[in-house]
Each structure stands twice: as structure tokens, then as C-alpha cells.
Amino acid sequence: MSDDQLKHALAELAMAHRDQLGGLMPLLHAVQKQYGYIPEICAATVAPVFRLSTAEVDGVISFYHQFKSRPQGKHRVQICRAEACQANGCRSLEQFSKDHLQLDYGESSDDGLISLDSVYCLGLCSHGPAVRVDDELYVQVDNEKMTRIIRELTS
Amino acid sequence: MTRKIYVPADSCAIALGADKVAASLELQLGPEFNVIRNGSRGLFWLEPLIEVESEQGRIAYGPVLPDNIDEAFVNAVKSAGKHPLCLGLTEEIPELKCQQRLSFARLGITDPLNIDDYIAHGGFEGLHTALTLSAQEIVDEVQTSGLRGRGGAAFPTGIKWQTVLTTEASQKHIVCNADEGDSGTFADRLMMEGDPFCLIEGMIIAGLAVGADKGFIYLRSEYPRAATQLQQAIDIAEANHFLGNNIAGSDKCFRLELRIGAEAYICGEETSLLRSLEGKRGMVSAKPPIPAISGLMGQPTIVNNVITLASVPFILAKGAEHYQSFGLGRSRGTLAFQLAGNIKRGGLYEFAFGMSLRELVFDIAGGCRHGDAHAIQIGGPLGAYLPESLWDTELDYEAFATIEAGIGHGGIVLFNQDVNLAQQARFAMEFCAAESCGKCTPCRIGSTRGTEVMDRIIARQSTDQNLELLDDLCDTMELGSLCAMGGMTVIPVRSAKQHFPEDFHSGAQSRD
Ligand SMILES: Cc1cc2nc3c(=O)[nH]c(=O)nc-3n(C[C@H](O)[C@H](O)[C@H](O)COP(=O)(O)O)c2cc1C
Ligand code: SF4
Numbered sequence: 001m002s003d004d005q006l007k008h009a010l011a012e013l014a015m016a017h018r019d020q021l022g023g024l025m026p027l028l029h030a031v032q033k034q035y036g037y038i039p040e041i042c043a044a045t046v047a048p049v050f051r052l053s054t055a056e057v058d059g060v061i062s063f064y065h066q067f068k069s070r071p072q073g074k075h076r077v078q079i080c081r082a083e084a085c086q087a088n089g090c091r092s093l094e095q096f097s098k099d100h101l102q103l104d105y106g107e108s109s110d111d112g113l114i115s116l117d118s119v120y121c122l123g124l125c126s127h128g129p130a131v132r133v134d135d136e137l138y139v140q141v142d143n144e145k146m147t148r149i150i151r152e153l154t155s
Numbered sequence: 156m157t158r159k160i161y162v163p164a165d166s167c168a169i170a171l172g173a174d175k176v177a178a179s180l181e182l183q184l185g186p187e188f189n190v191i192r193n194g195s196r197g198l199f200w201l202e203p204l205i206e207v208e209s210e211q212g213r214i215a216y217g218p219v220l221p222d223n224i225d226e227a228f229v230n231a232v233k234s235a236g237k238h239p240l241c242l243g244l245t246e247e248i249p250e251l252k253c254q255q256r257l258s259f260a261r262l263g264i265t266d267p268l269n270i271d272d273y274i275a276h277g278g279f280e281g282l283h284t285a286l287t288l289s290a291q292e293i294v295d296e297v298q299t300s301g302l303r304g305r306g307g308a309a310f311p312t313g314i315k316w317q318t319v320l321t322t323e324a325s326q327k328h329i330v331c332n333a334d335e336g337d338s339g340t341f342a343d344r345l346m347m348e349g350d351p352f353c354l355i356e357g358m359i360i361a362g363l364a365v366g367a368d369k370g371f372i373y374l375r376s377e378y379p380r381a382a383t384q385l386q387q388a389i390d391i392a393e394a395n396h397f398l399g400n401n402i403a404g405s406d407k408c409f410r411l412e413l414r415i416g417a418e419a420y421i422c423g424e425e426t427s428l429l430r431s432l433e434g435k436r437g438m439v440s441a442k443p444p445i446p447a448i449s450g451l452m453g454q455p456t457i458v459n460n461v462i463t464l465a466s467v468p469f470i471l472a473k474g475a476e477h478y479q480s481f482g483l484g485r486s487r488g489t490l491a492f493q494l495a496g497n498i499k500r501g502g503l504y505e506f507a508f509g510m511s512l513r514e515l516v517f518d519i520a521g522g523c524r525h526g527d528a529h530a531i532q533i534g535g536p537l538g539a540y541l542p543e544s545l546w547d548t549e550l551d552y553e554a555f556a557t558i559e560a561g562i563g564h565g566g567i568v569l570f571n572q573d574v575n576l577a578q579q580a581r582f583a584m585e586f587c588a589a590e591s592c593g594k595c596t597p598c599r600i601g602s603t604r605g606t607e608v609m610d611r612i613i614a615r616q617s618t619d620q621n622l623e624l625l626d627d628l629c630d631t632m633e634l635g636s637l638c639a640m641g642g643m644t645v646i647p648v649r650s651a652k653q654h655f656p657e658d659f660h661s662g663a664q665s666r667d
């Protein structure tokens with residue numbers, strides 16, 4: 001897609017949310033869903049639609065952990081690192097997963113398949129460690145189960 | 156006649172294999188059985204918890220993993236008969252029977268998206284009562300019930316509603332805080348996945364009470380299933396004229412929109428949440444003005460937690476006096492306690508206020524699943540770590556305030572002897588640094604410094620000086636922070652240090 005085409009598509013998406021109260025957040029979700037991240041030219045393109053400056057839109061994008069300004073892996077693996085999962089051993093699962101994937105939080109694999117992130121609670125706190133892969137949820141994840149989850153993603 | 160089999164379609168049950176169980180039962184049971192995907196009963200250690208209708212009532216089996224479904228199991232289920240996984244009548248399961256399910260009366264009993272099922276189980280009775288009352292009379296009922304906000308701060312709901320009712324404006328809003336960011340909590344999630352019409356009904360009643368015809372649910376994006384359940388429930392309620400114009404045949408209207416957050420804990424704080432709803436950065440703003448006077452788009456706004464709003468239909472249906480007859484002192488009604496962490500029988504426990512922490516965690520929920528109980532954190536990431544000597548504290552707001560702790564949203568996390576409380580204190584600081592909105596220096600920078608100081612304490616470097624530094628830092632954060640993010644991060648830190656000094660001092664053996 002050329003820059004012009006991208007701009008055009010972004011502007012069109014923005015128009016759909018222009019008259020909605022607080023439409024910028026739903027718009028950013030829509031952009032991220034469509035492209036997997038928020039392309040750099042998004043802020044400048046959509047800002048006038050919402051009568052905002054580019055810096056203001058950039059400020060919103062950077063405030064939220066979920067909005068990514070770089071391309072992400074095809075699958076997003078999130079490990080819960082909050083207290084209830086700590087009580088069930090997530091600290092060692094985190095280390096194991098980072099080593100196994102050779103990724104730190106916020107990084108994506110070179111083949112573009114997996115992005116690794118942390119998450120603070122998935123509401124599965126009696127059955128930690130909890131893991132989310134895209135919209136799939138996993139509970140009582142030990143190293144072995146994690147290995148299986150990753151194997152399924154890569155095969 | 157077909158017989159009903161219930162297989163929960165709740166996130167936790169699904170993660171444990173409930174979808175596979177449902178598919179396999181559907182295949183093997185044949186057309187005389189109807190597989191219903193109900194909500195979870197909240198007894199997570201028994202999930203997937205299958206129920207089958209019988210003459211005596213619903214018979215439970217659990218936990219039923221996909222591998223458990225063989226011929227013997229299918230035959231047992233067909234006759235609602237004996238099997239090693241059979242738990243008898245669901246209603247007689249001790250951990251469920253002893254509860255007082257008021258707000259969660261329908262949880263796991265109904266098909267969450269079947270509006271007829273909802274109505275058959277008392278749904279919209281509260282709304283029908285509300286439609287016969289004046290706005291002031293509805294607010295009075297909520298006042299009389301003694302209901303206090305379940306999102307954490309426990310502010311009296313009736314007073315908040317009165318302020319919004321009294322404030323003149325051409326547009327008012329009802330905002331449901333469904334950001335449920337606290338670790339160890341899932342009551343909001345269970346309500347939204349398991350009985351979404353109840354939340355919707357509560358929000359409609361709130362609209363009638365203050366003259367607001369527009370509502371928003373601000374839901375965290377970490378709950379993908381709650382999002383689809385809620386959106387479907389909203390669509391169904393609209394199609395059945397419970398949302399939109401002329402709700403339930405009246406001349407009132409109420410519209411409801413679902414909005415999704417984007418992974419920011421601070422957006423659970425009400426002013427941050429409102430800015431996020433407006434499409435902005437989730438920066439906290441100083442109060443006053445309070446949202447009840449100047450909230451969404453500067454208009455009077457009720458911001459209430461999911462459980463607060465979902466408690467309102469019961470209050471209107473059964474009467475404020477009935478609700479407030481539960482509980483004690485200034486803590487009236489019930490609270491949905493959530494038992495989490497290293498716990499034998501984790502799940503949702505709705506009880507009147509007043510039971511002791513020990514009774515709930517040990518006598519009812521069975522204590523640790525592995526090892527020996529060592530510490531309990533209650534009230535989420537901004538809540539205190541409590542040692543055994545404080546476990547006899549009564550579960551009510553005031554009793555917890557006297558031990559410098561809080562009940563918050565009702566999350567209770569149990570840790571065994573492997574926990575290192577200095578590590579937990581460090582995590583509290585690290586979490587604050589990651590999730591601070593950045594407005595105040597003590598919170599933004601203090602938490603980063605706090606993480607470094609904790610690193611030195613854990614490494615046993617100049618312990619005495621660093622502990623002193625930690626105290627100073629906590630004082631600064633407590634006094635110099637605009638909201639509870641910075642101001643209450645000191646609670647887990649101080650409680651860990653005060654009650655578990657052995658993890659902070661040199662001389663003691665580091666256990667991590
Ligand atoms: C850092 C922070 C996070 C919060 N997170 C939540 C939350 O996730 N859910 C919630 O209902 N309230 C949360 N609150 C409390 C809200 O600010 C507010 O008190 C609540 O939504 C009011 O509703 P209630 O009176 O029904 O509890 C949080 C407060 C702070 C300071
Ligand atoms: S205390 Fe922290 S989160 Fe709260 S307003 Fe200040 S910087 Fe923001």
C-alpha cells in the first residue's frame with residue numbers, strides 16, 4: 001500500500017468516528033486492528049478530523065500500553081505478571097518464556113510471528129499463571145504448557 | 156421433552172476446556188439433550204462444572220475435563236446418576252450453599268444472553284418498580300439501602316446519585332467503571348460474562364434516578380469475552396425495548412454504549428477514565444470538581460463500579476430495607492469477595508460484611524493449595540499485605556481501616572511461604588512506575604526511586620540507610636500524590652516492611 005493509499009484509508013476510518021463522543025479511542029482501536037499497529041502517519045492524518053494537533057494525537061497513542069507504533073508479530077503472547085499470578089509462580093514462567101522465545105517484553109520475533117508482552121491481570125486469578133494469546137486464554141500455565149502453546153503457534 | 160445440560164461459557168471455564176467439553180457432550184448425548192452455555196457459578200476449583208436437570212434439581216459434576224468424557228460419564232449424565240465426579244445437587248455444594256447471593260443471584264443459573272431466562276429469574280423487576288417511582292424516590296431507596304461503591308473507595312452511592320440528580324443540566328451521563336484492573340479480582344468480569352442484563356438494568360435505573368438518557372460502559376481490553384457478551388446483551392436489550400426509546404413501554408429512553416480501554420491501570424481512576432472516554436490521555440484531574448457535578452464532557456455524571464450498579468436491581472426489587480438488613484455498622488449489604496492466588500477453593504464468594512478474613516480464606520476456601528499460608532494481600536495492588544496475626548480482622552470497611560488496610564474491590568490473594576515480601580514491595584513500586592499517569596513527581600519519579608531503593612534492600616546494601624530512605628519516599632508519595640495510585644502504593648510497601656521485617660533486614664536469610 002502506498003503512503004497516499006494508507007493516508008486515504010486512515011482518513012476514511014477517522015471520518016467514521018468523527019462525530020462519536022470521544023471517537024479518537026475507538027478509531028485508534030480500529031486502526032490497530034486493521035494494520036496490527038498504528039502507522040506513523042496516522043497521527044498527522046487523523047488529527048485535523050478530530051480538530052486536534054498531531055502532537056495531541058501522538059500523546060494519546062503513547063499513553064496507552066496497547067497502542068503500538070511499530071509492526072507487531074502475527075500473534076501476541078501476554079503473560080500475567082500481577083500479584084495473584086506471582087502467588088502461583090509466574091515469575092519463573094516469565095523468565096522461562098523470555099529465554100525460550102529469546103524475546104523480552106515489548107519485542108517481536110524476527111520472523112514476525114510472535115510478540116511478547118506482559119499484562120496486569122486477566123481476571124483468572126485463582127488459576128494462575130494466566131496467559132493470553134490473541135483472544136485465547138490459558139490458565140495454570142507451567143513451563144511445559146507454555147512450550148506447547150508456543151509450539152502450536154510456530155507449527 | 157429435551158433435558159437441559161449446562162456447560163459454562165465463562166473465560167475461566169473455557170480456559171479449562173469447557174468449549175471442548177460442550178462440543179463433545181453435544182455430540183454424544185443426542186437430540187434429547189439440550190446443551191445450554193450458562194455463566195460460571197464462580198466455584199472455579201470445580202470448573203468446568205457441568206450440571207444436568209433432574210427431578211430433585213440440578214445435579215453437578217466437576218471438574219469435568221475433556222478427557223473425562225467417556226461412555227461411563229455420558230451414561231451417568233444421561234441418568235443424572237452416580238459418577239466419581241458427581242457433586243450432588245449444585246445448590247447443596249457447601250461453599251455455594253453458605254453464600255448470600257443477592258447481586259449474583261442468577262450467576263451460573265441462567266443462560267446469560269437469554270432475556271426470557273433473565274426475566275423468569277426476577278430480571279427487570281427492579282426496573283419495573285423504578286418506573287413507578289419518582290427520580291427522588293429511587294435515589295432515596297439507594298440511600299436507605301446503605302450501598303457503598305464497590306470499586307474500591309466505598310463512597311455512599313445514594314449521596315453520589317443525589318448530587319447528580321440535584322445538579323441542573325441539559326445532559327447527564329451514567330458511566331460504568333468496568334476497568335477492573337486490580338490483581339486478584341474478577342467479580343466484574345463474572346457479572347458481565349454471566350449476568351450482563353443485570354448490569355444493564357442497574358444502569359437504566361441509574362438513568363431514571365438522575366434524569367440521564369445516555370450511558371457508557373468503559374471496559375478494559377483485557378476482558379475480550381466480557382466485551383462480546385456485553386455487546387450482544389446490549390443489542391438484545393435494544394431489540395426487546397429495554398434500551399432505546401420507550402423502555403419497557405414507558406415514556407423514558409436510555410441508550411447504552413460499550414467502550415474499550417487500551418491497557419492502562421490508571422484509567423480505572425474515575426477522572427482518568429472520563430478523559431479516556433473523551434478520547435484523551437488518561438490523565439487524572441484534581442477534585443473538585445467531582446464528576447457528579449462536572450464529569451463526562453463537563454456534564455453531571457454518575458461513575459459507578461460494575462457491582463455497585465448491578466446491586467441496584469435487587470435493591471429496587473426486594474426493597475432497600477431488605478438489602479440493608481445484611482451486613483453491620485456502616486458496611487451494609489453483601490460484598491463479592493474474590494479468593495485468588497495460591498488458594499485451594501478459589502472463586503467468587505458473596506457474603507454479608509462481618510465474617511473474619513480467616514473464616515473466609517481458611518474455613519471456607521480451604522487455605523493454600525500448595526504449601527503453608529504466609530501472607531494475604533487484600534484490596535488489589537494498592538492493598539496491604541497482612542500477616543497471620545491480623546487474619547482475625549472482621550471483613551468490614553471500618554475494621555480494615557483501623558489496621559491501615561482496605562477491602563477495596565474485594566480481591567483476596569493468598570501467598571505461601573515461598574513469597575518474599577521485599578520482592579512484593581519492590582513490585583508495588585515497579586507497578587506504580589509503569590502505570591502512573593505522570594502528573595505528579597512523587598508518584599512518577601518516587602516510584603522509580605522506590606524500585607531502586609528496594610533493589611538495594613534486597614541486595615542487602617546499606618540496609619539501614621536504604622530503609623530510612625524508603626520511609627521518606629513513602630511519606631513523600633503519600634503526601635504529594637494527587638490520587639491513590641501514588642498515595643496508596645505506600646500501603647503494600649509499608650505493610651510488607653512492617654509485618655514481614657525478616658525479608659527486609661540483613662542478618663535474615665534471603666529467601667529469594
Ligand atoms: C488508581 C486507581 C484505580 C482504580 N481502578 C478502579 C477500577 O478498576 N474499577 C473501579 O470500579 N474503580 C476503580 N477505582 C475507583 C474509581 O476512581 C471510583 O472511585 C469508582 O469508579 C467509583 O465507583 P463506585 O463508587 O461504584 O465504587 C480506581 C481508583 C484509583 C485511584
Ligand atoms: S498520583 Fe500518580 S497516577 Fe495519580 S495523578 Fe499523580 S501521577 Fe497520576
Ligand code: FES
Pocket residue numbers: 080081082083084085086120121122123124125128130338339340
Ligand atoms: S493476577 Fe494474573 S490473572 Fe489476575
